Amino acid sequence: MTLLELEGVRKSYEDEDVLRGVSFAMDRQDVEVIVGPSGSGKSTLLRCVNRLTEIDDGAIYLDGEEIHGIDENDLRRRVGMVFQDFNLFAHRTARGNVTLGLTAVLGLSKPEAVERADDYLDRVGLADQADSYPAELSGGQKQRVGIARALAMDPELILFDEPTSALDPELIGEVLGVMRDLAEGGTTMLCVTHEMGFARSAASTLTFLDDGRVVERGPPEQLFENPREDRTRSFLGQLTDLER
């Protein structure tokens, strides 16, 4: 069943066209991975889905409903986001990061919020760090708090904007591990990432975006083994070479 559908999405800044008509659809429980060179519009695309960026043309449907007809705060409650730079609330503990949305947006009481926050921190393996401030956490731990923060809102879809790009290599594994668990648990995920191992093993669909357009889209095996487009082959080839 289709959860998210993009139809001819266009976005330009000044006179630079970032998205030139992007269309695709994903189902519930899908893990969609978007790859592409820098400047190809991947992050912009994600930000359009939760309306941190407004599109110029086209339409985006969430569960059949055009997102511009949904209250933006309501939309963002339903569509979580995990950031490249974590963007944890610096003045709140790990637990406080998770509870803020629960109390301020969902209207949970404080004890309910704390209980739920601790539950989700436990799921990402950070039960013992609940009282730590972001400055006291490693990059990998911060990103796992970021995931718990998004997850605790019980969203229909979570956007991952290069969640491991700002991490030291030895910390990437713990974050990808959490993401794999989510994928297996049936969380619907739209991920921009350069982690080809994750794309190959966890993605249900892989989309190659270049210059604001979807160049090729399909099951990951197909794009890795048998791409139709030369551009896909050379881009994915470069990335997989890097991982050897």
Added chain:
Amino acid sequence: MTDGETATPGSDPTETRGTTVGDLPGRRRLAVLAAGTVFWTWLLARWAYHNSLLDGLFTALGFPDLIRSERGVRQREGWIPAEPFGAAADAVGTVAAALGPAGVLVDWLRWVLDLAAFATTTAPALASGAFVTVYLTVLSMLFGLVIAVPLAVARVYGGRALRAVSLAYTELIRGTPLLAQLFFLYFGLPLASIAEDVGFTGQPPIPRAAAAVAIVGFTINSSAYQSEYIRSALQSVDPGQLTAARAVGLSKFQGIRYVVLPQGLRFAIPGWTNEFVYLIKYSSLAAFITVPDLFRQARNIGSETFQFTNIYVVVALFYLALVLTTAIAMGRLEDRVAIPGVGQSGPRE
């Protein structure tokens, strides 16, 4: 401050940094705290003595007129006798005279002792002036903060119209002299007579009309400066913080309230301290609209005694004590509200 001394948990003896007075190491820190304790104990006792606090107590006990009629007298009544200092000064003066030209240096000591004798006789009046200075400053800072926060938020996050209004207010207030603003409020707009007509001043907790006008003036003035400090602090909060708040589903208002302000206001404390210290001194302008603050008391004493040098030295020490106290207290506040990674006093690692 007096209760602050007990709250110095585990100060590191090897600590040598000293960015504010409160951070001074070991013995020097103790000396500063001891001097502060003596000064504030004395000052608070004086305030209790010649302000309405004791009046209230005696009234409650059934002696309503015991204190009230004598307040004017009590405000001049010293607790520390001046005579020993005077006598010592005379003795040193005699010695200095006997030494002839070489006695010039000894004569300095005589001046210091004379100054001490003078200080003991004038300190009670200055203490009552200090009370006015402190409440003018503290109230104006707090009221100013209440106005400054929305002003700063409007400057940083408001739409075009809000930004313009906030900018216009800030620049108008910062661009005109504070004394002119006070005169405008006091003599131009007859704010004082309005306040008196309303019958809203004069009761013990509510200051005399002129003081009320001064508080209004300082509040308006200070809010403009405070909003500039807070604006720059808000702008130093990573924009990703508000983005993340919005992405969780918080409204812009909620994001500012729960995420940006708690961080921005922590960053603003050093600048805010600066404004606080300025206002303590600028509040002396209230003397020119007849408010009996620290400076006006000093000026009056000067014109009665003609000892202008001495009185301005003594009053300078009063201002210095108030300013140092503020600096130490705000440094403590900054440390107390500091969160790992968000605002801390002292040098960065």
